Amino acid sequence: MTIKADRRRTILDAALRCFLDKGYAATSMADIRARSGASTGSIYHFFAGKSALAEALLDEAVAGWGAASATAQDPDAPAEHAIKASVRGLCLWGLAHPERSRFLEELRNHASSSPEFAAVRSKLENGQEAGAARYALWVEKGEVRELPWPVAYALMLGPVYTFLRVGRPLPQADADDIAGLFAEAAWHAVRS
Amino acid sequence: MTIKADRRRTILDAALRCFLDKGYAATSMADIRARSGASTGSIYHFFAGKSALAEALLDEAVAGWGAASATAQDPDAPAEHAIKASVRGLCLWGLAHPERSRFLEELRNHASSSPEFAAVRSKLENGQEAGAARYALWVEKGEVRELPWPVAYALMLGPVYTFLRVGRPLPQADADDIAGLFAEAAWHAVRS
Amino acid sequence: MTIKADRRRTILDAALRCFLDKGYAATSMADIRARSGASTGSIYHFFAGKSALAEALLDEAVAGWGAASATAQDPDAPAEHAIKASVRGLCLWGLAHPERSRFLEELRNHASSSPEFAAVRSKLENGQEAGAARYALWVEKGEVRELPWPVAYALMLGPVYTFLRVGRPLPQADADDIAGLFAEAAWHAVRS
Amino acid sequence: MTIKADRRRTILDAALRCFLDKGYAATSMADIRARSGASTGSIYHFFAGKSALAEALLDEAVAGWGAASATAQDPDAPAEHAIKASVRGLCLWGLAHPERSRFLEELRNHASSSPEFAAVRSKLENGQEAGAARYALWVEKGEVRELPWPVAYALMLGPVYTFLRVGRPLPQADADDIAGLFAEAAWHAVRS
DNA sequence: GATGAATGAGCTTTCATTCAT
DNA sequence: AATGAATGAAAGCTCATTCAT
Numbered sequence: 001m002t003i004k005a006d007r008r009r010t011i012l013d014a015a016l017r018c019f020l021d022k023g024y025a026a027t028s029m030a031d032i033r034a035r036s037g038a039s040t041g042s043i044y045h046f047f048a049g050k051s052a053l054a055e056a057l058l059d060e061a062v063a064g065w066g067a068a069s070a071t072a073q074d075p076d077a078p079a080e081h082a083i084k085a086s087v088r089g090l091c092l093w094g095l096a097h098p099e100r101s102r103f104l105e106e107l108r109n110h111a112s113s114s115p116e117f118a119a120v121r122s123k124l125e126n127g128q129e130a131g132a133a134r135y136a137l138w139v140e141k142g143e144v145r146e147l148p149w150p151v152a153y154a155l156m157l158g159p160v161y162t163f164l165r166v167g168r169p170l171p172q173a174d175a176d177d178i179a180g181l182f183a184e185a186a187w188h189a190v191r192s
Numbered sequence: 193m194t195i196k197a198d199r200r201r202t203i204l205d206a207a208l209r210c211f212l213d214k215g216y217a218a219t220s221m222a223d224i225r226a227r228s229g230a231s232t233g234s235i236y237h238f239f240a241g242k243s244a245l246a247e248a249l250l251d252e253a254v255a256g257w258g259a260a261s262a263t264a265q266d267p268d269a270p271a272e273h274a275i276k277a278s279v280r281g282l283c284l285w286g287l288a289h290p291e292r293s294r295f296l297e298e299l300r301n302h303a304s305s306s307p308e309f310a311a312v313r314s315k316l317e318n319g320q321e322a323g324a325a326r327y328a329l330w331v332e333k334g335e336v337r338e339l340p341w342p343v344a345y346a347l348m349l350g351p352v353y354t355f356l357r358v359g360r361p362l363p364q365a366d367a368d369d370i371a372g373l374f375a376e377a378a379w380h381a382v383r384s
Numbered sequence: 385m386t387i388k389a390d391r392r393r394t395i396l397d398a399a400l401r402c403f404l405d406k407g408y409a410a411t412s413m414a415d416i417r418a419r420s421g422a423s424t425g426s427i428y429h430f431f432a433g434k435s436a437l438a439e440a441l442l443d444e445a446v447a448g449w450g451a452a453s454a455t456a457q458d459p460d461a462p463a464e465h466a467i468k469a470s471v472r473g474l475c476l477w478g479l480a481h482p483e484r485s486r487f488l489e490e491l492r493n494h495a496s497s498s499p500e501f502a503a504v505r506s507k508l509e510n511g512q513e514a515g516a517a518r519y520a521l522w523v524e525k526g527e528v529r530e531l532p533w534p535v536a537y538a539l540m541l542g543p544v545y546t547f548l549r550v551g552r553p554l555p556q557a558d559a560d561d562i563a564g565l566f567a568e569a570a571w572h573a574v575r576s
Numbered sequence: 577m578t579i580k581a582d583r584r585r586t587i588l589d590a591a592l593r594c595f596l597d598k599g600y601a602a603t604s605m606a607d608i609r610a611r612s613g614a615s616t617g618s619i620y621h622f623f624a625g626k627s628a629l630a631e632a633l634l635d636e637a638v639a640g641w642g643a644a645s646a647t648a649q650d651p652d653a654p655a656e657h658a659i660k661a662s663v664r665g666l667c668l669w670g671l672a673h674p675e676r677s678r679f680l681e682e683l684r685n686h687a688s689s690s691p692e693f694a695a696v697r698s699k700l701e702n703g704q705e706a707g708a709a710r711y712a713l714w715v716e717k718g719e720v721r722e723l724p725w726p727v728a729y730a731l732m733l734g735p736v737y738t739f740l741r742v743g744r745p746l747p748q749a750d751a752d753d754i755a756g757l758f759a760e761a762a763w764h765a766v767r768s
Numbered sequence: 769g770a771t772g773a774a775t776g777a778g779c780t781t782t783c784a785t786t787c788a789t
Numbered sequence: 790a791a792t793g794a795a796t797g798a799a800a801g802c803t804c805a806t807t808c809a810t
Contacts, residue, residue: 007769023305025217029805039771040806046769050805109301112357113215128358151370154355155377162350165304166320167342178343185347189377199794221780231796236781238794391790407689409601413784423792424785430790434784493685496741497599512742535754538739539761546734549688550704551726562727569731569765583773605801615775620802622773771810779803786796 008046011036012060015053020099024054024106051116058107058120061100065093075134079143080191082134084183087160091179094164101164128153144190156186200238203228204252207245212291216246216298243308250299250312253292257285267326271335272383274326276375279352283371286356293356320345336382347381392430395420396444399437404483408438408490435500442491442504445484449477459518463527464575466518468567471544475563478548485548512537528574540570584622587612588636591629596675600630600682627692634683634696637676641669651710655719656767658710660759663736667755670740677740704729720766731765 014036018027029050033040047053074082094101111117111124132149139146147155160182170178206228210219221242225232239245258265266274286293303309303316324341331338339347352374362370398420402411413434417424431437458466478485495501495508516533523530531539544566554562590612594603605626609616623629642649650658670677687693687700708725715722723731736758746754 026305028803030803040773041771041808042769044806045771106301109298113218147373150355150359151373154351154358155374158352158354159346159350159381161354163342163346166346181339181343182346185381189351189381220778222778232781232798233783233796234794237796242780410689412782414782424794425787425792426790428785490685493682497602531757534739534743535757538735538742539758542735542738543730543765544734545738547726547730550730565723565727566730573735573761573765604799606799616777616802617775617804618773621775626801773807773809775805775807777804780801782800783798784796786794788794789792 007038007042011038011043011046012053012056014038016057016103019054019057019103019106024103024110049116051114051120054107054110055117055120058104058123061104062123065089079138079141080187083156083187083190087156087183087186088179090157091160091163091182092175094160095167095170095175095179098164098169105161105165142192145192147190152190155189159185199230199234203230203235203238204245204248206230208249208295211246211249211295211298216242216295216302241308243306246299246302247309247312250296250315253296254315257281271330271333272379275348275379275382279348279375279378280371282349283352283355283374284367286352287359287362287367287371290356290361297353297357334384337384339382344382348378351377391422391426395422395427395430396437396440398422400441400487403438403441403487403490408487408494433500435498435504438491438494439501439504442488442507445488446507449473463522463525464571467540467571467574471540471567471570472563474541475544475547475566476559478544479551479554479559479563482548482553489545489549526576529576531574536574539573543569583614583618587614587619587622588629588632590614592633592679595630595633595679595682600626600679600686625692627690630683631693631696634680634699637680638699641665655714655717656763659732659763659766663732663759663762664755666733667736667739667758668751670736671743671746671751671755674740674745681737681741718768721768723766728766732762735761 011032015027015032018031018035021027022031027050029040029043032053033043036043043053047056077085107117107120108124111120128149131153135144135149135152138144144152163178163182203224207219207224210223210227213219214223219242221232221235224245225235228235235245239248269277299309299312300316303312320341323345327336327341327344330336336344355370355374395416399411399416402415402419405411406415411434413424413427416437417427420427427437431440461469491501491504492508495504512533515537519528519533519536522528528536547562547566587608591603591608594607594611597603598607603626605616605619608629609619612619619629623632653661683693683696684700687696704725707729711720711725711728714720720728739754739758
């Protein structure tokens with residue numbers, strides 16, 4: 001009759017719109033049901049529960065953002081380049097997708113307290129460990145200051161996170177400038 | 193009969209302990225009732241609702257933290273001193289009261305989305321405006337870089353916010369070192 | 385200090401305004417407290433409870449309306465005159481005080497079901513008995529049809545009650561006309 | 577397993593019995609839950625809330641009563657016949673179902689003040705408009721007196737409404753007599 | 769794959785009333 | 790005569806999840 005409706009996709013999209021509109025906590029399964037047009041049973045057929053929906057969306061978002069800052073992932077890249085690319089990538093992505101960025105932030109908050117987000121939490125912790133390992137290498141090479149990883153991490157990415165939480169939408173040109181500014185600042189904060 | 197029980201105080205303390213233990217959202221009025229020993233009616237006699245409790249606690253916390261970093265408030269202080277004092281103050285307070293600090297963060301998140309926290313939101317916005325005004329003065333005097341306030345704010349305080357969210361408790365000596373480190377970094381990030 | 389404030393009076397007035405504005409059921413003691421400026425304890429000092437307030441107001445209203453249609457009470461008046469005066473009186477009073485009239489109606493509804501209004505109910509029943517007795521006399525004299533009192537009562541006053549429930553405010557001249565019309569109809573409905 | 581239990585029906589029946597027994601206002605959702613055997617969630621699955629239950633029952637009642645006085649609805653019927661049939665129908669139905677009749681009255685009262693009954697209110701108002709239109713036709717044909725519709729309505733149906741509110745159950749034979757008496761009176765009150 | 773009825777603990781809040789001071 | 794803190798049962802309603810079909 002219609003183009004094959006990918007139920008899973010439909011549900012995921014509806015959930016994302018709900019989460020972006022009202023926040024994760026304030027979104028009820030009924031909201032998602034109404035917006036997706038799927039039945040309760042259908043939703044639970046594809047996803048184990050509300051948190052599983054959020055997790056699936058989180059994976060997608062991270063994948064998208066990761067792809068966007070691919071260069072930053074190259075393990076042999078020099079520290080300066082990797083750090084600036086990473087900060088730029090986060091900043092530009094966050095400014096381009098302010099709702100998504102806020103959604104990630106909300107999830108991270110929930111993850112740190114709620115047991116149902118154990119999976120999310122461990123993913124984030126893995127990311128931290130990987131970051132710490134890379135930073136340790138740069139320290140060995142003398143490219144960056146010797147700092148505990150949480151401190152280095154906060155110095156590099158903290159400003160962007162805070163800015164994204166506070167800032168309003170910007171013209172694209174300004175977005176590039178500001179991303180550059182934060183990238184530069186991040187590098188200056190940790191370089192030897 | 194008993195030592196004079198200041199019910200209002202008792203309730204507020206119980207609410208704080210609950211919020212710190214389980215987070216604002218996960219705390220129910222029943223939790224507060226059980227912990228305070230007050231009756232439901234008593235709680236509502238003193239506070240209009242759950243969010244009013246949070247607001248009252250927020251005011252207290254802000255007052256406490258404000259008092260602790262009084263020097264930073266002096267309008268005639270040079271930028272370097274004021275900024276470093278402010279960042280240090282936030283960092284030391286946050287490390288000394290990690291739960292409280294997380295509670296504030298949670299409140300801020302709620303405030304940005306939920307209508308019942310309009311009062312909290314407007315308080316926070318007032319704080320931003322005051323900060324912006326001060327920064328503008330320093331720009332005029334040539335002490336700091338000319339930056340949009342949200343950017344400057346993020347550069348200065350973002351690292352501390354992020355660190356407090358991630359970091360674990362630290363020995364006091366380290367706390368001082370780290371607070372100094374962040375204060376220094378904040379100043380370098382925005383000085384002319 | 386101020387002119388002697390008759391607390392009882394103040395409370396009663398506040399309660400009336402509340403009941404008229406929001407209805408008896410929807411008015412809380414807190415509303416009355418706020419509007420009167422009296423304390424909870426003060427209200428309970430003068431009145432046994434919410435229903436006692438309503439009762440006191442009912443008595444006043446009935447007294448006022450009774451005074452207005454005094455002629456109708458004369459036991460020796462001929463049926464036609466008494467009936468018309470009574471119907472006119474009710475109609476004019478109801479049109480002049482639509483809120484009060486609706487308040488009476490609400491009270492009567494509550495009274496017929498709620499045990500706390502036993503006193504009101506018995507007052508109303510006394511009124512019915514008195515009416516029945518008078519009507520019986522008129523039947524004996526051959527002035528009116530022999531009808532069970534509830535039927536006669538409904539024929540005479542039912543139209544006015546219904547009209548007051550439905551109708552909108554009217555210009556005074558029309559009020560007189562309509563009162564006359566209902567009075568005439570009442571008499572025609574029961575005369576021999 | 578069991579006879580097919582139509583939950584919706586079961587709930588509706590239980591609600592009706594509760595409303596008839598204790599009145600709408602005094603009935604709690606817990607009462608309905610206990611009486612129906614359904615769970616809270618089940619009730620809210622089928623009905624949006626307490627007022628939605630009342631509305632559904634109102635629709636049923638109106639449908640039943642409307643069917644019973646079908647003749648009265650015929651738009652070409654002469655005024656005398658239509659009016660008498662309508663009044664008779666209301667009176668007989670009310671005497672046969674005194675609880676239901678009182679329930680309707682209570683609902684009408686609530687509807688006139690409470691916003692949650694907007695739907696009920698508009699239904700009732702539609703009924704009034706239809707009545708007014710019909711009456712206007714009869715006026716044109718010279719069958720009835722020229723009266724504002726609210727007045728005509730009150731003259732015709734007011735006595736029955738009042739009688740139903742006051743009266744006690746009657747033997748069937750008397751019910752017919754009294755219905756006839758009110759029908760006759762209604763016609764006399766408005767005929768040319 | 770898909771449906772939607774069913775669950776029931778849990779939620780925040782309201783309120784008339786009491787009583788020590 | 791006056792106060793207002795204290796009570797606690799009861800209310801209407803939400804919601805993630807389960808499961809028979």
